Amino acid sequence: MGKTSKDKRDVYYRLAKEEGWRARSAFKLMQIDDEFKLLEGVKNVVDLCAAPGSWSQVLAKRLHKDGTENAKIVAVDLQAMAPLKGVIQLQGDITQVSTANAIIDHFKGESADLVVCDGAPDVTGLHEMDEYIQAQLLLAALNITTHILKPGGSFLAKIFRGKDITLLYSQLKLFFPKVTVTKPLSSRNSSIESFVVCQDYSPPSDYVPNMSNPLLDHKYTDWNQLTGSNRIIVPFLACGDLSAYDSDTNYPLELEGREPYLYRPPVQAPISPPYEESVHLKKSKGLGKCVEPNMSVEETVKSVEESVATLHLNKDLKP
């Protein structure tokens, strides 16, 4: 595989690099906003599960158009991320009340007009489990949202349209009279990823926000059946201008009306993935060897390299 092949396969991947977005998902938010005008008149906005920060980049670009920083953008994630101009970063857990309070503090006691969440869990490959965990992540985001969103505000989050998605829809319908599922052109046709746009926040009158218990999704009932004609399915709206690039289509590297093609490295490489140590060990031929539990990555790799070196040494000594 040449280094340009990913650029060729995925037009949004290369456009993201060319335009300096930290991830191609930036285009998804832009296309959703073009359709739903979610950012119109927004003063306070929260980006949950913000890392690596591409949605915050879009928020900053669109809300601080004239260079002023009238709108407040708070980006929350468990991990630290590279700083962004005009974005307040908050390192915290979205399941903690303290995080909700810290957000409100940044808004000087005001509520948020919009909460967005593009978070996704580590997927296992077992679709129903991934869908469940994604739903729990969304519900955790919804839970903190009920603490910080003003009535009439909007909530935008990533969902996996799978087997039990109607359970999530029925939950969201309790808080938002208007729920739409949307798929921007920059999200691949073949992917199960979609987005829910929840508008006009109006919680049930007796609802008291509570972080101590997680919000759980609903069960199948007669009015939301497992199978049958009574299932809660929210309207679908495709978004993205038809003239925009289509993420399933392959385009030539030389795009019409753009600068000549030039290879660019990724804006941000993955930061310490879980398999880092394993890959190090594989490179130093240390897989399958015993590792001291309390060693750091560097120490482990070094000790393996040494033991492999002794092995070679012994080999040479043989007649």
Added chain:
Amino acid sequence: MTGAITVKNTFISTDVVCAKFFGSFVLAGVGGILKIFSLTSNKCVKEIEIFKGHKIYGIQQNKENHILIYGSKSVRIFDFSDSSEDILFTCIASITLEDWIVAAHWLSDGDQIALVTAHNIAWLWSCRNNISSPLKRAVCSEKCILYSATVCGDDWSNCVVFAGTVFREVVVWLPAGSEGDQPVLHRLEGHNGVIFSLTWDWQTRSLCSTSDDRSVRLWNISLLDKRDWKSSKVICSHVFYGHSARVWKSIILEDLVVSVGEDCQICVWSLKGKLLQTFERSTSGCQWSIDYSSKFNLLVTGAGDGSIQLIPLTLPLKTQAVLSVSYPDCIAQSTLAPTRKIILLSSGCIVAISDDGSLLSGYPGIPSTWTVVCRDERFANYCLLSVGSTRTSFSLASLNGFVALYEGDSSNSISKVFEQKVEDGKIWSLLWLSKNEILVCGDEGRLMIWQLSQREDVSSGRKLTCIGKFRLPRARERWPTCATLVTNNNEKFLLCGDRCGSVHLFTLNQSLVEEQAVPNHSLSKLHGKLGVTSIQNIKNQVISTGRDGTVRTLRVNQKSLQVSVISTDKMPMDWVCTVLCPSRSMEYILIVGFKETNMVIWSTEERRIVLQLDCGGGHRSWDCIMSDNRSLEITFVREKCMFYTSQDLEELMKPTLLNGISPRELNCLSSFHSYPSALLFGGEDGTIYVCKFSEDHSVLEKRITLTSHISSVRCLSTHGNFFFSAGGRAQLKAWRFELDLENEITCVEEASHMLKGERNPRSPPSIDPEMRYMSICSVPNEDDNSDVVQLVAGYSDGALRWLTFDSTSKTIQVNGESMFHGKCVLKLFAVQLPTDKVLISTATDGRVALWYLVPEMFEASNSVREPFWSTRSHQSGVNSIHVRLLPATEGTILLLASGGDDNSVVLTALHIHSERVSVVAEWSSSSAHAAQVTGVWLIGDLLISTSIDQRLTFWQWSLSGHESVLIKCQFLHQIVSSIPDIQDMKIWQEKSNLHICLVGKGVQTFSLPFNEDLKPC
């Protein structure tokens, strides 16, 4: 179609996330269905639907033969009783929770169970009298999502929960505390990823965790008292790194840990962290589950391709562990020269030649049987020792052209039969072609076949006659490494493979004594540049192996005098050396090869390595035979010493309880009109699976894999006996489907085509789009036997292209294109109208277009390629289409069903009459499904649709009215499938049954009674 629809599940194959031993049975969850296999018959003896649509994730038994099965948010408890006639499996309780269950555990009283759910909550339930609410509920102060958990303890008051969190920790807590949130007792930190499984073992008091970080960690817990967890201490005793992808599960045995992962591997570790053994099940994908039975010393695994496999828990053989063969002192004293080459005879006798030209023979392990047959200076320092396929005769060949033939009888007496100088110079290679024919290679690639006269005409003495002369093409190493004779309709051919990886074909003509200077046909570098290692004719199949790590099936075409490759199979070894076949049957074959320093034996039946022997590598003299009493005998020379081992095949090989299909997603399926019990599947892994099912489609009988695509297979199309596959890297292949007299299937690759041609990897990268085929369809043809097949293909660059496949010249040609769609094309469908052929195409922008297919389009001309009608019927991608033709007073009504990415199903009735099209009626349901609709089908008055939401929906449509036509479509029925990510659907009728096949991450087939009773308009 009236009344209720009863749909029956006939076949399912998908991820097996749970497989467990239960006495002499194996219980396994395939989707929501539990399959019970008997270990005496190795067959599935019972099947029960446990859950609708969701998977079985865990099975736990208690002492009273109660079996708890859980998955998603449900638990069901069954009573198991095994009478001589049948297994009774009776449900005694069903529980539904509001949260995802990650662990279940029986408490010792026999009817209480402890459950842990994904929000780190523990539950106590009783299964007595079907209680509808939990007895206890305990919440941990650490509130986060769990990927895994395990519980230990014999009653609620001393239960301990080990919970693997999304935040890379294991938290240990006690659920039976005072009111409120329960504190965390221990936090086990160290993993760098999500924790996928936790296993507790009382005997070793250890906890084993597996993770996204590809490691397995073993934690030792010191307990003063079995119930006193509060004062317990935990240390991480070992970290095991050995998997090259995520690790899903592990089990702790007495002194071993066995782990399975996404890398297809089963790793066996000592408790000290030493990797003792790996079993690689490379073609079965993710290994999701593992269990061990000490009674049978067997492991059972469930895999991503839907297979369930038994594996004997053996450790690899080291040289030290096999028998060292030594000569008795009297011989050892006189033979100082080291042993150079060895072979095995069918009698079990080893024949060895040493550097000083001594020929020795004897039985391994019995030094007294060893004798020096002869000592011949001519065979010192250089000697070729070759053995005939019956393993009763062998030969020596020398540096100066001498050949000596020997025979060994069952009583270990070895006698020289014949000797002759057949070459002036060095004999480069000597190969046995039959009981009495040898192929000898002299200088400059000169080949001669010599025939030895039969024993009967002893009067004139036995003699060698040359019956054929050939010459190998010029090459760096110009001698054959393997050869076989092939007889095709009384014509004899010689096929030989050389040291440079090429295979050559020669014709054997009895009357001809002249040299055939050029091969009839050569497949240059067929097995890479390191050489062909064997060519054998096994039960009418020519099989070759090579040092490129592949096994190939070849065929000699008698008419064209050509060799063609029928199939290629990549083996998980560096060098493939030979193929062993049990003499009587062709049930399975064993492949012998080398991987690093190990000799490896691979079984085609189990598709895994059944034996690994550390012999030092492939650069040595070795031999391996399968003897009649079903044992494998191996001998080899290492550091000038001889070694021997005999392995019982019954012990090495264990049956596959359930065959799998594909380790990755399947993108498409197709079938042949003439042979409905075979289905073709195209996979994301680049493989085409040709699967033969039993007549009722309930059992997968045979699977053939076609692996030559270099990228994913996205679409398939059949045409008569041809089929076409296409996908990633813009590659298209044409195949021929054949059935022999015994109804065995063969698929022959006829042509392979890449839109941009084969690129030299060193050439500069092109700037063209890197496109893939999205859909392909063949144009219906009145004459199925025509030599040329017309094809239309849709591509990800937004183009439609018109192609032809010429079956005589075996070429594929592109004749023209249209960029009408401009957006990624998704589906194509060609239909024969009474007067015209019509193509329907769809794309990611929701557009559907209709085209007349005229013959000019398939000629390389600039004929106009424009649709005659198009509309935007969906908001975004149209993932599925199907049509039905209805008679009209004038022209035809084309009823078009389409399913979109926008959850909707649309029916459009188009009136087509003398080039005029009008929409006569439309119907749509925008909330037909909750996700992308990936399959629609019209049959009779039914519209059937399916989607990524795993529902299969039945609708009934009708057309009414005269002046203005109206379509009505009514929801009839819906069922839920266990197949995630459904990508394609096919429906066919057989007798009075309708069969529905869905493909995605697995395959599921349904059937329902059906009588076509159509009364349109």
